[in-house]
Amino acid sequence: MKRNTISIVLVCLLFLGLTGQYPALSSETESGQPPRPNFIVIFADDLGYGDLGVFGHPTIKTPHLDKMAFEGQKWTNFYVAAPVCTPSRAGLLTGRLPVRSGMCSDKKRVLFPDSNGGLPQTEITIAEALKQSGYYTAAIGKWHLGHKSPYLPTDHGFDSYFGIPYSNDMDKVEKTSHFTLAENERYQAYNVPLMRDKEIIERPADQRTITKRYTEEAVSKIKDLKDGPFFIYLAHSLPHIPLFRSKEFKDTSLAGFYGDVIEEIDWSVGRILKTLTEEGVAENTLVVFTSDNGPWHIFKTHGGSAGLLRGAKGGTFEGGMREPTVFWWPGHIKTGVVTDMGTTMDLLPAFCKLSGTNLPEDRVYDGYDISPLILGTGKSERDVVFYYRGQQVYAVRKGDYKAHFIIQNEYRTQTAHPVTDPMLEIPDSPTVLKEPILYNVNVDPGEKFNIAGEHPEVIAEIREVLKKHLAGVEPVENQLEK
Amino acid sequence: MKRNTISIVLVCLLFLGLTGQYPALSSETESGQPPRPNFIVIFADDLGYGDLGVFGHPTIKTPHLDKMAFEGQKWTNFYVAAPVCTPSRAGLLTGRLPVRSGMCSDKKRVLFPDSNGGLPQTEITIAEALKQSGYYTAAIGKWHLGHKSPYLPTDHGFDSYFGIPYSNDMDKVEKTSHFTLAENERYQAYNVPLMRDKEIIERPADQRTITKRYTEEAVSKIKDLKDGPFFIYLAHSLPHIPLFRSKEFKDTSLAGFYGDVIEEIDWSVGRILKTLTEEGVAENTLVVFTSDNGPWHIFKTHGGSAGLLRGAKGGTFEGGMREPTVFWWPGHIKTGVVTDMGTTMDLLPAFCKLSGTNLPEDRVYDGYDISPLILGTGKSERDVVFYYRGQQVYAVRKGDYKAHFIIQNEYRTQTAHPVTDPMLEIPDSPTVLKEPILYNVNVDPGEKFNIAGEHPEVIAEIREVLKKHLAGVEPVENQLEK
Numbered sequence: 001m002k003r004n005t006i007s008i009v010l011v012c013l014l015f016l017g018l019t020g021q022y023p024a025l026s027s028e029t030e031s032g033q034p035p036r037p038n039f040i041v042i043f044a045d046d047l048g049y050g051d052l053g054v055f056g057h058p059t060i061k062t063p064h065l066d067k068m069a070f071e072g073q074k075w076t077n078f079y080v081a082a083p084v085c086t087p088s089r090a091g092l093l094t095g096r097l098p099v100r101s102g103m104c105s106d107k108k109r110v111l112f113p114d115s116n117g118g119l120p121q122t123e124i125t126i127a128e129a130l131k132q133s134g135y136y137t138a139a140i141g142k143w144h145l146g147h148k149s150p151y152l153p154t155d156h157g158f159d160s161y162f163g164i165p166y167s168n169d170m171d172k173v174e175k176t177s178h179f180t181l182a183e184n185e186r187y188q189a190y191n192v193p194l195m196r197d198k199e200i201i202e203r204p205a206d207q208r209t210i211t212k213r214y215t216e217e218a219v220s221k222i223k224d225l226k227d228g229p230f231f232i233y234l235a236h237s238l239p240h241i242p243l244f245r246s247k248e249f250k251d252t253s254l255a256g257f258y259g260d261v262i263e264e265i266d267w268s269v270g271r272i273l274k275t276l277t278e279e280g281v282a283e284n285t286l287v288v289f290t291s292d293n294g295p296w297h298i299f300k301t302h303g304g305s306a307g308l309l310r311g312a313k314g315g316t317f318e319g320g321m322r323e324p325t326v327f328w329w330p331g332h333i334k335t336g337v338v339t340d341m342g343t344t345m346d347l348l349p350a351f352c353k354l355s356g357t358n359l360p361e362d363r364v365y366d367g368y369d370i371s372p373l374i375l376g377t378g379k380s381e382r383d384v385v386f387y388y389r390g391q392q393v394y395a396v397r398k399g400d401y402k403a404h405f406i407i408q409n410e411y412r413t414q415t416a417h418p419v420t421d422p423m424l425e426i427p428d429s430p431t432v433l434k435e436p437i438l439y440n441v442n443v444d445p446g447e448k449f450n451i452a453g454e455h456p457e458v459i460a461e462i463r464e465v466l467k468k469h470l471a472g473v474e475p476v477e478n479q480l481e482k
Numbered sequence: 483m484k485r486n487t488i489s490i491v492l493v494c495l496l497f498l499g500l501t502g503q504y505p506a507l508s509s510e511t512e513s514g515q516p517p518r519p520n521f522i523v524i525f526a527d528d529l530g531y532g533d534l535g536v537f538g539h540p541t542i543k544t545p546h547l548d549k550m551a552f553e554g555q556k557w558t559n560f561y562v563a564a565p566v567c568t569p570s571r572a573g574l575l576t577g578r579l580p581v582r583s584g585m586c587s588d589k590k591r592v593l594f595p596d597s598n599g600g601l602p603q604t605e606i607t608i609a610e611a612l613k614q615s616g617y618y619t620a621a622i623g624k625w626h627l628g629h630k631s632p633y634l635p636t637d638h639g640f641d642s643y644f645g646i647p648y649s650n651d652m653d654k655v656e657k658t659s660h661f662t663l664a665e666n667e668r669y670q671a672y673n674v675p676l677m678r679d680k681e682i683i684e685r686p687a688d689q690r691t692i693t694k695r696y697t698e699e700a701v702s703k704i705k706d707l708k709d710g711p712f713f714i715y716l717a718h719s720l721p722h723i724p725l726f727r728s729k730e731f732k733d734t735s736l737a738g739f740y741g742d743v744i745e746e747i748d749w750s751v752g753r754i755l756k757t758l759t760e761e762g763v764a765e766n767t768l769v770v771f772t773s774d775n776g777p778w779h780i781f782k783t784h785g786g787s788a789g790l791l792r793g794a795k796g797g798t799f800e801g802g803m804r805e806p807t808v809f810w811w812p813g814h815i816k817t818g819v820v821t822d823m824g825t826t827m828d829l830l831p832a833f834c835k836l837s838g839t840n841l842p843e844d845r846v847y848d849g850y851d852i853s854p855l856i857l858g859t860g861k862s863e864r865d866v867v868f869y870y871r872g873q874q875v876y877a878v879r880k881g882d883y884k885a886h887f888i889i890q891n892e893y894r895t896q897t898a899h900p901v902t903d904p905m906l907e908i909p910d911s912p913t914v915l916k917e918p919i920l921y922n923v924n925v926d927p928g929e930k931f932n933i934a935g936e937h938p939e940v941i942a943e944i945r946e947v948l949k950k951h952l953a954g955v956e957p958v959e960n961q962l963e964k
Contacts, residue, residue, distance in 0.1 A: 050790045056538020057790070058558035058804075059821055059924045066819075070552050076540035254821055254882075256925035300931050305790045308532045308539070322540075337548075339541055339736055400736075440783075442541045443738035449782050 036133065036355045037329065038225075038285040039126075040218075040232045040272065041347065043092070044265060045085070045142060045167075045240040047324065048295030050307020051262055055324040057305065059254040060262045064270030065289060065326060072287075072328035072335060073374070077442075079343040079385050080293055081366070083313055083320035083410070085144050085167060086110040086480065087388070088292040088344070089235070093125040093145070093156070095348030095359075095367035099391055099473055103145070105480035106390035109314075111144060113170050117479030118146015119156060124360060126348045128157030130231045133357040138221045139163065140214050141235035146479070154197050158233070162217045164192050164205050168237045168244075171204075183208070187244060207244040210237060211261075215268040219275045226279045229355065234272075235292075236265055241302050256301055273328065283331040286354065286374070290325040290344060310447045315410025316387035316394035317447055318402075327374055334376025339442070341382050341397070346370040364472060384465055392430065393470070396462050397441060401455070403462045404437040406430050436462075518615065518837045519811065520767040521608075521713045522700075522754065523829065525574070526747060527567070527624060527649075527722040529806065530777030532789020533744055537806040539787065541736040542744045546752030547771060547808060554769075554810035554817060555856070559924075561825040561867050562775055563848075565795055565802035565892070567626050567649060568592035568962065569870070570774040570826070571717070575607040575627070575638070577830030577841075577849035581873055581955055585627070587962035588872035591796075593626060595652050599961030600628015601638060606842060608830045610639030612713045615839040620703045621645065622696050623717035628961070636679050640715070644699045646674050646687050650719045650726075653686075665690070669726060689726040692719060693743075697750040701757045708761045711837065716754075717774075718747055723784050738783055755810065765813040768836065768856070772807040772826060792929040797892025798869035798876040799929055800884075809856055816858025821924070823864050823879070828852040846954060866947055874912065875952070878944050879923060883937070885944045886919040888912050918944075 050056050054066040054074060081091020086109075087098035098104040101123050111117065119125070127137035139153035139161045146152065147165035154161050171191035181189055187207040194205035218234050238244065238261050245260040249267070253259025269289060276282040295304030296313040303312075311317025325342070327333060345367035352359050353371045366386075372378030387395035387402075394406040408430045436459050438452035452459060532538050536548040536556060563573020568591075569580035580586040583605050593599065601607075609619035621635035621643045628634065629647035636643050653673035663671055669689040676687035700716050720726065720743050727742040731749070735741025751771060758764040777786030778795040785794075793799025807824070809815060827849035834841050835853045848868075854860030869877035869884075876888040890912045918941050920934035934941060 050538055053556075053819055054536065056532055058927050061819060061821070063818070066552075070548075074535075254924040256922070259925070301925050305928060308787045308789045336545065337535055337543060339543070440738070442736040443741070443783050445540050446787060 035284055036135075036229045037332070038228045038230045038232075038281060039130070039135075039351050039355075040234065040285060040287045041092070041126075042269060042272070042287065042289045043089075043141070043233070043235040044289075044291040045235070045237055046293060046296045046304065046313055047239055047262070047265075047291035048304030048306045048312070049309050049319060049322055049324050050305040051239075051295065052266075052324045054326075056307050057255070060259045061253065062262065062266040064266045064273065068269065068273060068287070068289065068328045069326045070335075071330065072326055072333050073338050074336075075325035075327065075338045075342055077339055077341045078290060078323055078325035079321050079341070080291075080323055081343065081345055082388050083293045083315055084109045085142075085240075085292055089144055090119055090123075091366075092292075092344035092347060093119070093127070093233075094123045095126070095345045095365050096123070096363070097345070097366045097386065097388065097473075099388060100364060100366070100476065102476040102479040104388060104390055105478055106392065108480045109390065111146060111166060111480060113147070113166060115146070115480065115482065116148065117482035118148065118151025120477075120479065121150055121155070123156075124363075125156045125158075126351055127153075127231060127233070129348060129352055129357055129359075130229075130355060131157050133355045134229060135355070136225050136228075136230045137233075138218075138225075138230070139233045139235070140217050140221075141233075142167065142237040142240075143235070149198065152195075152198055160221075161195060161197050163214065163235070164194055164210075164237055166192070168192055168205075168207055168210075168240055169242055186242060190242065207237070207242070209246055210244065211264045211268055212246045215271055218268075218272055222272070222275050222279060222281070226281050228281065228284065231351070236268075238265065239304060241296060241299050243302055258302055258304060262304075283329075286327065286329040286333075286351075288325070288327050288347065291323040294320040294322070308446050312410050314389075315408070316389050316404070317410070318441060318445060320410055321387055329374065333374055338373055340370075340373055340379065341385055342370050342373070342380065343367065343382070343385060346380065346382065350374065384469075386466075386469060389430070393466060394430075396466050396469075398458075398462050398465055400440045400442045401458045401462065402439050402441045402447070403452075403459055404433065404439075405466070406432050407437075517766055518617075518711045519814070520707075520710045520763060521612070521617075521833050521837075522767060522769045523574070523608075523715050524751060524754070524769065524771045525571075525623070525715070525717040526771075526773040527717070527719055528775060528778045528786065528795055529721060529744070529747075529773035530786030530788045530794070531791050531801060531804055531806050532787040533721075533777065534748075534806045536808075538789050539737070542741045543735065544744065544748040546748045546755065550751065550755060550769070550771065550810045551808045552817075553812065554808060554815050555820050556818075557807035557809065557820045557824055559821055559823045560772060560805055560807035561803050561823070562773075562805055563825065563827055564870050565775045565797055566591045567624075567722075567774055571626055572601055572605075573848075574774075574826035574829060575601070575609070575715075576605045577608070577827045577847050578605070578845070579827070579848045579868065579870065579955075581870060582846060582848070582958065584958040584961040586870060586872050587960055588874065590962045591872065593628060593648060593962055595629070595648060597628070597962065597964065598630065599964035600630065600633025602959075602961065603632055603637070605638075606845075607638045607640075608833055609635075609713060609715070611830060611834055611839055611841075612711075612837060613639050615837045616711060617837070618707050618710075618712045619715075620700075620707075620712070621715045621717070622699050622703075623715075624649065624719040624722075625717070631680065634677075634680055642703075643677060643679050645696065645717070646676055646692075646719055648674070650674055650687075650689055650692075650722055651724055668724060672724065689719070689724070691728055692726060693746045693750055694728045697753055700750075700754055704754070704757050704761060704763070708763050710763065710766065713833070718750075720747065721786060723778060723781050725784050740784055740786060744786075765811075768809065768811040768815075768833075770807070770809055770829065773805040776802040776804070790928050794892050796871075797890070798871050798886070799892070800923060800927060802892055803869055811856065815856055820855055822852075822855055822862065823867055824852050824855070824862065825849065825864070825867060828862065828864065832856065866951075868948075868951060871912070875948060876912075878948050880940075880944050880947055882922045882924045883940045883944065884921050884923045884929070885934075885941055886915065886921075887948070888914050889919075
């Protein structure tokens, strides 16, 4: 605990020292300034680009998210920092590529129960940043950035935590398969702990009610903190397999078990937005909904769909890293579809901007302030997305164009029903392409038509961008291999 | 002309004789009855299931259709009668499978400029049905049900016609390729006639302005006919290739040429809905937007996307026959997403019901009245969809389940860039499967996971449905082979 306190003090000093400005600690408006908004990030796990009604799914009914998109913004080119859990979450919370914090690895793709590492204390999370501006901060749900101190949410600027510290399929009891057990016994096959702050309060976590309990925790926080400002990070542990749903959602979706799970998450979103409205803070709360990576195609219909996008979780085709994203902020947001590029790493700079918090200047940020796009006052400076797989950049998007330099089949774990790629023979191990592949992903979002031969100048330009980027990445201690 | 007049009189007598009721000829309300609504059907050509924003496309911007869906109904399980132009249109206008009118063929898939056949006079179109109830009827756009008398729109109950009589890629001037010509010269490579009623008024039709001109014709009709009731059938000739767009839409879409074309159609939809509102008839007009079949994948980025659905135009996987469909009727429609099955053949029975027109009883209808779904008062009786390719039933859907009995690669014309199927080796010629393939298309809309082995009873049940259906189909003269 002492070590954490020191860290927090150091972070505070960092802000003071580097910004030369001590952010106000209350939510009251300064003259001429809009009040600092509350922020809620709702982060699904392994949800596919095509899994919401408003993103094209025919039978998963998501009326609350559909309405949220219509009243707010539907982002159609919104990316994550990595195509798997741990590095994706590190990117969101720090505004930096996970390679900068040591939170990605070519050897171990995520943290496991036997991992000793986690998000370093030297990183500044959104929670730590906003706390400097007087925000109350709550983490709810899946963490997966280290389950030992000093890596837990309350070590990283969150005032409270309620959730599971890693993936819901970990701590598996041996020789059981979640498909062979009755639903009421199945959650016991995963000895995942449920924690409050740093204490384990239930083990195994009863995952059948977990979405509901996360939601009630969020609702309770909103009610308690409505005088604001607050930041709630609600990271659902579903629809990551094994799937669970409350009894109210059992066999209610046309789309089967997976549909039940998404429809419960949609219910949860509706409940949260309704609470914000009822508590009178809707117009002072920016809500962001997205997912940590694309759908996981290993258990047939228990995995989602990337819609018209190619690829899935684990890979660097669009389906692995482009997420169904909705922003909502009644009375402030410029409503409509946003086709500009954005990433989860852009949330930290945007939240800092909107809350009047200065960004520390001692580190590289990969996020760009997207608040002008949210408010409709301008553009962001983002013109590039790097598609990392582990510690390597496999692909780079600049503007309309995306070049693949390294490819690897994201389906390699899918032994139950291997899927060959219709367009391209994709190797099982990372393969550096002699001739990069180029797509115009705005014209050809499904990445079908390689136009590398027609645009050598674009490839050359992207190579330069990549070279410059790699020159700015400094080696750090790897946290996933500890 | 005389022959047509006789036909119309016969149709009138048929209605009188079979229904025992002479429908009122004005739009005035009877006691306790709502006024007869106007009907507008907007029918795109080769638009894919995934090509609208609200159906999941990331970069084709369709704000008017998105808003129309949010204010009205988004139908996600809406089908056409066939996966190609001519039979699909015959199905929509007659409420009957094209096999009943001789409008499909295993030898010639559609009508061509050298065809002598067309929709038989014995068929009763929506226009003919509604005329009995005093509707003014207008056809605008692509017809493709016979370009010689007595097969033209004004031979089939439409009071007026403005459009091209068959596909926009026909009458091709020899040895030209639409990709090698400058855009301003390209339309001249297709000597397609533009007609008003039965006269050719322009040849080649200037397709660069065709969407705009269809739209202005529709707007003009709405203004002229606002005292109603009216039925307007607006069948866009795009985005069927070769693609064209007005200069206002040139290079305006992020999604390229194809995006420009769809965004102009979306503009057209917005213009029509705005006109209805301005003229004060929006609340008395049911507008339906859909497409004739799935996207045509023969010219790379000049073809659309079926989104998460498998397959494309020409085939009997979902992507060939499930269409992005929106219903709009302010103040009357039950808003939301409709996942119930519907087809274009259901429009005739629904329009008859809503206008108080009785259906003739001397023929089989394959359409079911979907007005209870539109109004939110109940369900339709539809539980089955037959997937015809030419004169053969390739697949049958009953409830959640779809069984494929015959398969054939829809990509066989795609010689420029053949696409092999990732899940299934699909033969180039029609092949009767020894073991039918079964999908639950609500749980697995992408038709990935064959569950035939788990549900032999479903296959048996569907076989019975098919057997019964085929026993009720009587041979008629083939119109496409004439």
